[in-house]
Amino acid sequence: MFSVFGITDPAIWMGYALSIGFAITCIIYGLINWNRGGREDGS
Amino acid sequence: MAVDPVFTIVLVLVYVAATLVLGYLGYKRTIHAEDYLLAGRDSHPVIIALSYGAAFISTSAIVGFGGVAANLGMGLIWLTVFNIGVGILLAFVIFGKKTREKGAETGAVTFPDLMGKIFHAPKLQLISGTIILLGMPLYTAAVLIGGARFIETTLNISYTTALIGFAVIVAIYVIYGGLIAVMYTDAFQGAIMLTGMTLLLVLTYIAVGGVSAGHSALNAMSGLVPEALAGQGMTGWASMPELGSPIWFTLVTTLVLGVGIGVLAQPQLVVRFMTAKENRALNRAVLVGGPFILMMTGVAFTVGALTNVYFYEHMGKIAVDAAGGNVDSVIPLYINMAMPDLFVIIFMLTLLSAAMSTLSSLFHTMGTALVCDLWGRGHKCAMSLKANQVGCIVMMIISLVLALAMPAGIIARATAMFMGLCASAFLPAFSVGVYSKNPSKNGAVASMITGASIWLFYTVFVHTAEAKVLGISQLLTGSVTILGAPWTVIDPLIIALPISAIVMIIFQLSNRVAGVRCQG
Numbered sequence: 001m002f003s004v005f006g007i008t009d010p011a012i013w014m015g016y017a018l019s020i021g022f023a024i025t026c027i028i029y030g031l032i033n034w035n036r037g038g039r040e041d042g043s
Numbered sequence: 044m045a046v047d048p049v050f051t052i053v054l055v056l057v058y059v060a061a062t063l064v065l066g067y068l069g070y071k072r073t074i075h076a077e078d079y080l081l082a083g084r085d086s087h088p089v090i091i092a093l094s095y096g097a098a099f100i101s102t103s104a105i106v107g108f109g110g111v112a113a114n115l116g117m118g119l120i121w122l123t124v125f126n127i128g129v130g131i132l133l134a135f136v137i138f139g140k141k142t143r144e145k146g147a148e149t150g151a152v153t154f155p156d157l158m159g160k161i162f163h164a165p166k167l168q169l170i171s172g173t174i175i176l177l178g179m180p181l182y183t184a185a186v187l188i189g190g191a192r193f194i195e196t197t198l199n200i201s202y203t204t205a206l207i208g209f210a211v212i213v214a215i216y217v218i219y220g221g222l223i224a225v226m227y228t229d230a231f232q233g234a235i236m237l238t239g240m241t242l243l244l245v246l247t248y249i250a251v252g253g254v255s256a257g258h259s260a261l262n263a264m265s266g267l268v269p270e271a272l273a274g275q276g277m278t279g280w281a282s283m284p285e286l287g288s289p290i291w292f293t294l295v296t297t298l299v300l301g302v303g304i305g306v307l308a309q310p311q312l313v314v315r316f317m318t319a320k321e322n323r324a325l326n327r328a329v330l331v332g333g334p335f336i337l338m339m340t341g342v343a344f345t346v347g348a349l350t351n352v353y354f355y356e357h358m359g360k361i362a363v364d365a366a367g368g369n370v371d372s373v374i375p376l377y378i379n380m381a382m383p384d385l386f387v388i389i390f391m392l393t394l395l396s397a398a399m400s401t402l403s404s405l406f407h408t409m410g411t412a413l414v415c416d417l418w419g420r421g422h423k424c425a426m427s428l429k430a431n432q433v434g435c436i437v438m439m440i441i442s443l444v445l446a447l448a449m450p451a452g453i454i455a456r457a458t459a460m461f462m463g464l465c466a467s468a469f470l471p472a473f474s475v476g477v478y479s480k481n482p483s484k485n486g487a488v489a490s491m492i493t494g495a496s497i498w499l500f501y502t503v504f505v506h507t508a509e510a511k512v513l514g515i516s517q518l519l520t521g522s523v524t525i526l527g528a529p530w531t532v533i534d535p536l537i538i539a540l541p542i543s544a545i546v547m548i549i550f551q552l553s554n555r556v557a558g559v560r561c562q563g
Binding site: 003005006007008009011012015016018019020022023024025026027029030031033034035036037038 | 123127140255260283
């Protein structure tokens with residue numbers, strides 16, 4: 001049976017994949033927008 | 044516990060001293076009321092992120108929900124998906140920046156004040172403040188009780204002493220240092236929590252034989268699910284419950300959606316957006332906040348489920364049976380049995396940090412709601428440093444009395460209840476308020492009252508988990524709930540929030556139509 005790190009139920013490993021994916025999205029978002037939204041760019 | 048009690052007490056004293064020093068730094072930086080209420084609107088991004096996360100995650104998220112994962116399995120990971128996707132990404136990116144901008148534009152200093160000012164309706168400040176003062180003490184009492192029970196067993200002191208001592212230590216730095224002290228101590232406590240939970244994850248995978256081996260072992264235990272749970276739809280600890288079964292409804296509606304969405308409109312968290320000087324600080328905070336929450340709830344739920352593997356290997360029992368049937372005892376028992384002595388102390392400080400950081404935010408939000416939004420509303424005293432300090436003292440005493448008087452059953456439900464109430468009452472109006480240029484104030488009033496009323500009615504008369512403990516439905520109608528399944532297991536938020544949103548949308552659209560007619 002197909003498993004991801006020993007987890008066979010897709011509804012569970014997808015939950016893990018999404019959690020980690022969202023956390024990585026947060027990191028990328030923070031890095032991309034690191035200097036956006038400051039006084040100097042008028043926002 | 045084999046940990047040296049003298050060493051434990053010394054470490055706790057060092058921790059409390061460090062917390063009070065940070066509280067003192069907050070006190071020294073608190074000069075004006077705006078410093079006390081909004082940390083001078085100039086907080087560092089890392090402090091915003093850790094403070095938001097630490098206030099968000101209480102002891103119940105780690106011990107209580109970790110125990111729920113031990114009982115119901117890894118399906119709870121979907122709450123982590125919502126915690127990060129909704130509680131951080133959506134909250135900071137969609138709501139956070141607009142909230143900060145509106146806060147700075149209107150000069151609002153509290154969440155109710157913000158609601159009143161963006162809708163140009165002072166009565167909204169009054170309604171929001173009232174909902175906070177009615178709902179938040181219950182949640183605060185639950186956090187207080189959770190912390191005190193934990194201190195009682197760890198330091199071997201009486202429950203009442205633990206309760207009062209815990210409340211007073213937190214109150215000292217909240218009263219004197221305001222939101223600056225709250226955020227400084229939150230950040231310190233957040234760093235301890237991050238260390239503790241990272242170690243917990245690593246040591247747990249070592250204890251169960253590795254990542255894949257541990258998960259496979261948990262998968263193989265599905266035949267051990269107790270009959271009572273299997274009959275309600277549970278299929279195993281590494282799989283989701285049967286779609287539409289009572290356990291599925293509880294897991295998805297109350298735990299995942301109820302708590303996951305409920306976090307969006309919590310006043311003590313919303314106010315943190317207003318402490319940022321620029322949107323840039325919120326962008327940077329997202330970078331820290333997402334991984335922080337993953338390491339809090341993601342680890343708690345994973346470890347909670349995996350305790351079944353550990354207890355089965357060492358005691359021949361599933362986790363809840365090993366803990367004598369008490370879900371809340373699973374994580375403490377596991378820590379004491381499976382973890383090295385030094386980690387027991389680190390984890391104790393982690394839990395103490397989680398409880399203190401949440402409690403300090405709640406004291407501060409309630410105290411300022413009492414003074415700024417109710418008692419002193421529209422008067423000079425609303426911005427008085429002393430009056431706000433008195434407000435925090437009053438609300439600390441009320442929470443303490445409530446913690447001593449409330450029955451244990453309702454306290455266990457308080458986290459989900461508070462989040463459900465906040466989302467049902469505030470979320471639709473808050474969303475329209477921060478985004479619309481011409482938000483409907485009648486819509487906001489109607490939406491808030493409708494959301495809160497329906498949530499209350501459903502909680503008291505339909506949702507079994509609360510209706511049974513409250514006993515009001517039984518008293519008035521002769522039955523625990525007035526509706527049957529599946530309504531009795533669907534969280535009140537799932538019913539109240541859409542209705543509250545529809546009310547807001549109808550008023551907002553009619554407002555727009557009226558605006559177009561006027562222009563025409």
